[in-house]
Amino acid sequence: MSEAIAFLEPRDAVLSRRREIIEDLSELVPAGRLVHEPTALVPFETDGFIAYRRRPLAVVLPETTEQVAAVMKYCHRYGIPVIPRGAGTSLSGGAIPQEDAVVLGLSAMTRILDIDYANRCAVVQAGVTNLAISEAVGADGYFYAPDPSSQLACTIGGNIAMNSGGAHCLKYGVTTNNLLGVKLVLVDGTIIDLGGKHLDATGYDLLGLVCGSEGQLGIVTEATVRLLAKPEGARPVLFGFDSAEAAGSCVADVIGAGIVPVAIEFMDKPAIEICEAFAKAGYPLDVEALLIVEVEGSEAEMEAMLASIVEIAKRHNVKTVRESQSPTEAALIWKGRKSAFGATGRIADYICMDGTVPLSQLAYVLKKTSEIIDRYGLRVANVFHAGDGNMHPLILYNINDPEDAAKAEAAGMEILKLCVDAGGCLTGEHGVGIEKRDLMRHQFSDVDLDQQMAVRSAFDADWILNPSKVFPLEGRS
């Protein structure tokens, strides 16, 4: 197991009171909603960032906002760190606990409270899965837009904590653009409402601040999210190119031509091979780069957009063009892309990086990425959301080989620095978590970071909410 990332020293004052704390917590949540037996705690030791794990002091799984508030009030009083958790699908270690912490899981809060088509929104509890919202309203012609790859499992509370996105965010935006309100439990147990069914809040945009704050400002227990009318139709097209540069400049030209597809996904040759071997999606194996471009709207609209896009692709010497002729074909094109992470997991352990770059830097960053990976003697597969410059290099390594793991981690950090140096950011959708915490000083100056940390302190002066995450451990005020 790799141990390059440090955790905060557990607080003795908390550890020494373990039995007492467990007893007290058992009175705050219903029977069966407190987990503290060592074996039962194992599933909560880590999240989707499996290289690190820590056993928490206990796990509570409240059923109501009031129970969440009672737990927060108690933990605040005794200075006990609290780690909020949805489904635990974080890829940056956002939900990894520590020995002196109580994990506050929202997975028991799974009720859809209100579906309001007149105001095009739904009110749901934080533990509702992302996909469950779209499933609940799909028959009536609506959907909830942000679609992280983990949408079958991940919860809306976790989506809000990480400001999650997905393949279709190019058109519909990420979580923050689709969130109207939250019920939030503050660190001391105070319950507040931010926003609601109206479109914009008054006062400071605290809702915007809470979204993406990685569980450090409060615990979201309910959310009001926007519902959108489903488009008439959607159609993906697959393009194969001889080089990443050609694919990259095709993307730039499509956007430059005034066309904003709903998704533009990029895969490099290793990613194509991995996905094709698993999904049998009929991806071309003789190309260096593949784009999946999806358009939506009426037949006429899709026809017009696709004709222009194909024309542009031809100018970049496109080698393969496959338009889907049926919903089955469309599903197959997406199946390859959507199974990229799972398919990669079949052939090797991997860490999935998540940097963003300006579109003009895509080809350069891809080239430099492969140089870095070569230098470490590793392999990489690249899949990403090309429309918004959100790269996902999957660095393949052997998790049981500590040397290999250390190399993979070091290569990943170099790639993220490269993204920042190219004008981009450390993370586009996975969050900073524990993984990228120590790179924050690469993107931000001390003044920038101090301002962020000061705002964090305004919500949680003692830093008990998800304390090891997001900000470098040294230099905290």
Next chain:
Amino acid sequence: MLMPATENEAAGIIRAHAESGTALHLAGSGTRSGFGNAPLAETRLSSRCLSGIAAYNPAEMVMTARAGTPISEIEAALAENGQSMAFEPPDHRGVMGTSGEPTIGGACATNASGPRRFTAGALRDHLLGVRFVNGHGEVVKAGGKVMKNVTGLDLVKLMTGSLGTLGLLTEVTFKVLPAPKNAVTIVLSGLEDEIAMRAMAAAMALSVEVSGAAHLPESVRGRFIDGRLPQGAATVLRLEGLEASVTVRGEKLSKAMGAFAPVQVLDAAATSRLWRQIADVHPYADGTERPLWRVSMAPSEAWKLVAGLRLSAGVDAFYDWQGGLVWMRMEDDPAADTLRQGIRALGGGHATLLRAPEAVRATIPAMEPLSAAVTLLSERVRAKFDPRGIFNPGLMTQGART
């Protein structure tokens, strides 16, 4: 008025004022002054001379501009490349009775957003990064210059709409989008407010991507596009996009809406003017100081609020439904308590008093009062940016100096 020419100069001015604890009235060109309460500060510090587009790459759909850059300059640069700001920043000069050139910094500080709010988002949804000077006189950068970024706390959202109470914006980076190639407006005539709300909800449920929906009662209908809208209340629905697609969607929408009322179609030129005027609150840009409210609430409840108010106050109103707004002009008294109680009774939201005679404004909080817990939290947040409380004191919290 202080008008620094560089970010460093602005930081120096602010540092000096922080040291002496002297308040500053932060502003752009002041075309949106009147948003919030009158600030308790003698000296105005304007970002107007921090001007110019710093970076613009159409293929990346991103622009970086200094805060004092006129909106008109940005619109011209975008138009050359067939792009636009999808958040349609309104021009508030008419309605606020101000003059000068609206700036991008001022638009960001007020989160100035138009009728495409529901489909395209507000300005806050398009703002990717900012630079600002905080109350310590430090230059802070937040966000980034790429579409997707979840690195650290989203201070960009917090700065948007904070009305210069957290810092002086010096540079902003925002997303731009292709300008729609074609647009039409479907006009339904003669609907009562309540039926109009139902018609708009039905239109939005169709897969035709309505990008603007407004209900203009008979009292205001004649003041739009020189009275060219057909007789009776007008319920207007905008469609935008490629030529062929707008035509097809327009036919589909017209057919569906025929069940509610007689339907007419406005062409692209009339559409452009009409929605500009809806964004700019044109009917109430009447040179008067009659109290003007901007109300944000659940769209389905808005007609009930207006109907209720009509019983007790002289009120004229129209609905920018996609913007999620009701614009209300009072004949006489602002009726603040009645209005705010009404909003609470209908599920919540907020009302902002944008305009009223000085004497009246001094007695009514311009911003909707927040709950005690949210007020406390907001004050703590503000203190982290501006511990001495020198930026626009009193503007968001009436009468408070800190």
